[in-house]
Amino acid sequence: MPRMTMIEALRNAIDISMERDENVIVYGEDVGYFGGVFRVTQGLQQKYGNSRCFDAPISELGIVGTAIGMAAYGLRPCVEVQFADYVYPAYDQIVSEAARLRYRSAGGFTCPIVVRMPTGGGIFGGQTHSQSPEALFTHVSGLKVVVPSNPHDAKGLLMAAIEDPDPVIFLEPKRLYNGPFEGHPDQPVTPWSKHPLGDVPEGHFTIPLGQAVVRREGTAVTVLGYGTMVHVAEAAAKDTGIDAEVIDLRTLLPLDLDTITTSVKKTGRCVVVHEATLTSGFGAELVALVQEHCFYHLEAPIARVAGWDTPYPHAQEWDYFPGAARVGQALVETMEA
């Protein structure tokens, strides 16, 4: 299997999808000739022509709105929002239209679109290049929400998303594009080429949406995370020596509740981590479900580690970011509780 960065894996997923299905269309700001500011779509315009991969005006509303129209026609648009922080102008089209089209037309029209966007911080991007808005989508019935944590999954999940009959919000943790960041800003990041999850199957390959995976087996406590936080959680387990079971949710909506409850029933303890601000973050939903389904197995309160309830700051990035130290502390406290 070839080793790829996450960017290469994503590009490969789109490339193969475009090759297999003429209806896959790719566009967004700077996506066409230039290949995207993170270069995910590099080379695709050259290969497939500018009818299938092109630059869009700076209107996230227009990008998603036209994608919905294209999907209603029968295409499978996979569009890019340059940063997740810029998705809000398209929020109405996503929430009021894409998410509800199948339902309100009783299946007469459907909306198989993918909205890709880089998410998360850790790159000194300040409050407009760092946000993690997943919880704003998990509350919306009709959407699917996916967050890969490595090149292998990025490819399999993105191909599944493109083939999915319903709208998928695809959040790409930009801090992971080039390597598995473990939340230690002072330590160099191993490149994906040196990480087993940099091994990406060739050709067509999908990971079904809605399946979590146990990244690290353990017996002491279950850690629920996704995206960058999976690596941070693994590091925290290593750092603290606590035998944590780390679950990579991969898909937040629909959620793989079975994998979660199986683990928590085994460990009796649970820590939930995400980079998004704490209040009403997706972690709240995870806690609510875990306590509902595992109440009688829980030996300690479920802890949440998350971004603080402030905008994402610039200079204080590493005070804000829920790194390995903070996750580790929550593990210790949960074990001691």
Added chain:
Amino acid sequence: MPRMTMIEALRNAIDISMERDENVIVYGEDVGYFGGVFRVTQGLQQKYGNSRCFDAPISELGIVGTAIGMAAYGLRPCVEVQFADYVYPAYDQIVSEAARLRYRSAGGFTCPIVVRMPTGGGIFGGQTHSQSPEALFTHVSGLKVVVPSNPHDAKGLLMAAIEDPDPVIFLEPKRLYNGPFEGHPDQPVTPWSKHPLGDVPEGHFTIPLGQAVVRREGTAVTVLGYGTMVHVAEAAAKDTGIDAEVIDLRTLLPLDLDTITTSVKKTGRCVVVHEATLTSGFGAELVALVQEHCFYHLEAPIARVAGWDTPYPHAQEWDYFPGAARVGQALVETMEA
């Protein structure tokens, strides 16, 4: 004290605020000459002139965007979004701008705006006149989120919101405008004129944001709710005969955690109710906080009763709506757990 409907109480709050402070400005779609589709602003244009109360173009983005500019100038705009279902076009301005202006300018510019909007279902309004999007705002640091459940509070909270130095999302449960709907669609609703909470203090009167109130004292189980669900919960307690303590949260952000934990520590059980769809609803945050702070007092899993995870349907409104029967069932199950 005069008896008022919730609409009258809201109008009275705005009226007095405009009288007391020349910087209070009111506008929105159909808000000026006509006085709003729910007539909350009726008569205000006549009284204060069309520089202070006027009709706006149908652009929620423009309404909130201009309000932010006005607030930066020094005014206190109190704008209306015709239905909460239509707030999404303004979502970017609210999330990226209003909520962060104070923070990002280090207090150089502030944003004392109120965005009022009718919320919730129960009026056969279908999916675009029924939504409860509060959780999409409680996840946003920098906002305050308020949901009154009666005329008395509506006035006190709205006046506090208008005087607040920060942006407030003010959600008005439209099913409560004329009376305390208890979730029994087949029974007539008592008008506010016959309800003690229809008593509204005259003149200036505020209820501090961030304070919950115990609506019904009880010892068996704590019910956390807001808006319409407060009345539904009270009815469910009555219907089931369970001695539930019903807490009306009133402000969701910032939240009055003390009142909540005091009650749950006393009852040992908790049911959370809201009309918004379940997944990632504000109920999840409540559950997460309660289990974190009251873990060792809990005798049963915290139950959530909420709208199903579908768009709000038209014909099946009463199957969708979390009425007294469903809340009652959750009370029973929580008592039996």
Added chain:
Amino acid sequence: MKNSRPLSFHVPEPEVRPGGMPDFSKVTIPKAGSVQRPAVDIDPREIRDLAYSIIRVLNRDGEAVGPWAGSLTGDELLEGLRHMMTLRAFDARMQMAQRQGKTSFYMQHMGEEAVSCAFRRALEPGDMNFPTYRQAGLLIAGGYPMVEMMNQIYSNEADPLKGRQLPIMYSSKEHGFFSVSGNLGTQFVQAVGWAMASAIKRDTRIAAGWIGDGSTAESDFHAALVFASTYRAPVVLNIVNNQWAISTFQGIARGGSGTFAARGHGFGIPSLRVDGNDYLAVHAVAKWAAQRARSNFGPTLVEYVTYRVGAHSTSDDPSAYRPKTESDAWPLGDPVIRLKNHLIRIGKWTKERHKQAEAEVLDTVIQAQKEAEKHGTLHSGGKPSTRDMFEGVYAEMPPHLRRQRQKAGV
């Protein structure tokens, strides 16, 4: 240089309010037949004047005059008349059904029937409309069964949308009618996307977007113009200017000295204004715009100047914000009467046959209504199932919805 005179705030106001005398003297109505009809491949720069005038075909005497006349035969016009009459009768019955509690809500087209009915005739099978809630004429003129419309309005057991949608939010892919959204504006840019898709696939089908005067203020309107212009999408972008947006007159959305049509100019989109109460003019302009789109010349923006005679919806009472008799004073008249008079004038119709047709049309509508009511109305008779509420959120029901459905006991 600083001018120290204080600024003042300007809020546009309609000419009159309730109690006043209706006054449309400031609305300039060009003579029928007076506006040029350019070739469809015209350079948009050459026809900017068309965004500031009004294309009209039927004159005061019921004659079809000028370069835009002649796009339809007499028989086609007769059919068009019947479509408009049907829509009007349908509206009246459904309005009444709502008052009788058979449904929760209704919106009528009174005064605007020509716009959607005539436009429909300019399309080909396979084309797609992205309508608002006030274009049911597209369905009526397109032969969609009235019974189905009523089933939807009643949210009954036969409702094609399974009770999920507010009345009149129809959807029919087969009839080129995209699912109506309760959120204003959103469909305008989707129409552009559909048209882009058609061009990408080297198809021959075109799209039509629809929006109200008030809703042009929404962001989707702008995005639609941007994308349509950039990619030269084969789409007709229709603005129905019926003078009102609930209680707000069109000056609130339009501002300044512009017209809604003129908003196309900044994008290099050919933009035309047309008499929306003139079936012939609407059809001719629609056909011109559709031909441009299909010939790969790109988008056209069309503003239909008309008047909303009825209330905004069954929840609205216009007497609170405009003179009761304002619609009588509307200078472009009534679309049904104008077409009727034209057909009489050209000898294709008589007053008697019109009366007779009115009765026939009403009868057809009543028959359909009876048929629909067999399947129930909102609060009585057959209704969609609770299971239907849980279906169709996704192609496949995910586990959490299955759990919830189970909890609901269905």
Added chain:
Amino acid sequence: MKNSRPLSFHVPEPEVRPGGMPDFSKVTIPKAGSVQRPAVDIDPREIRDLAYSIIRVLNRDGEAVGPWAGSLTGDELLEGLRHMMTLRAFDARMQMAQRQGKTSFYMQHMGEEAVSCAFRRALEPGDMNFPTYRQAGLLIAGGYPMVEMMNQIYSNEADPLKGRQLPIMYSSKEHGFFSVSGNLGTQFVQAVGWAMASAIKRDTRIAAGWIGDGSTAESDFHAALVFASTYRAPVVLNIVNNQWAISTFQGIARGGSGTFAARGHGFGIPSLRVDGNDYLAVHAVAKWAAQRARSNFGPTLVEYVTYRVGAHSTSDDPSAYRPKTESDAWPLGDPVIRLKNHLIRIGKWTKERHKQAEAEVLDTVIQAQKEAEKHGTLHSGGKPSTRDMFEGVYAEMPPHLRRQRQKAGV
């Protein structure tokens, strides 16, 4: 009538790409002095042509000609030259500081200095700009201390924004400079709101909104035009058309045969295009528009035709998408050189004094930089506190943030 020829999809492309010869032959540049200067109370309908031309004052020979000349004295122009030179030197130093790792990010103005520097002079104290990230000239020309700007860029302990904001997202109420947003477009409609507020309060102050060519596609642009036109807000709406939006040429945002300025016409807003590299023309037009606003005649839309000579930001490399020498071919030249030549031409300046001024300006910038670096740079020296991160989300810190701050141990 159905045309069965397949449609085709159109994507606008720039004239040339890397490897090609820069070509601006399709850009029509009117002669300096050739465009009319109407009275500020002109009916917008009379001056639609101004949205399709380019107002220019400085001709090839460095002379100021035509009706728009003469809005500034020689001394004022000298000061303007110094502002532009300062901004250029500032940019160069900060660009370098970013390369040295002293901060995370920077955005320069190269080629566009005239726009913000000259505009600033047309304002009065108390007026408010709602800028994008590429109008630091408003601060420089407005006398805001460079050290403060650098403290912000360095996110150091003296950063007026307490380390919270990305570099160059300045904010200064006192200097009429609204907090820059990283989200494109949002500020354009806020400017209109501020102006509405000024009118509501019968104040005399006006607002200026700023947006880039690419960002005109955003929804806020449309909302700004709608509200400005409806309420005749005292606002100058500035579009800086620097030909590029990161890698995307202006044709992607503009489409068709329109101009950005022409987008005002649908709203009845007077709309002007101006040579953005001509300090005199920018000032004259800005002054005209500001005077209109202050005289209660409402909004003006101004498109500044200029060219982004540098990379979009320090994260960008334009050689990937446009010819390296494209900026040399740009027909409107360099704003600094053009003003310098004019001042020499009118005898207010010499080549020698210019050289000397360059050295002085650089020295001033370096002094400021030294001063700023005493307070630290992004990764070394003094920095804002972690406490600062928790402050200022609200006027008063709510309990949950207090709990979180406590948890963070600060």
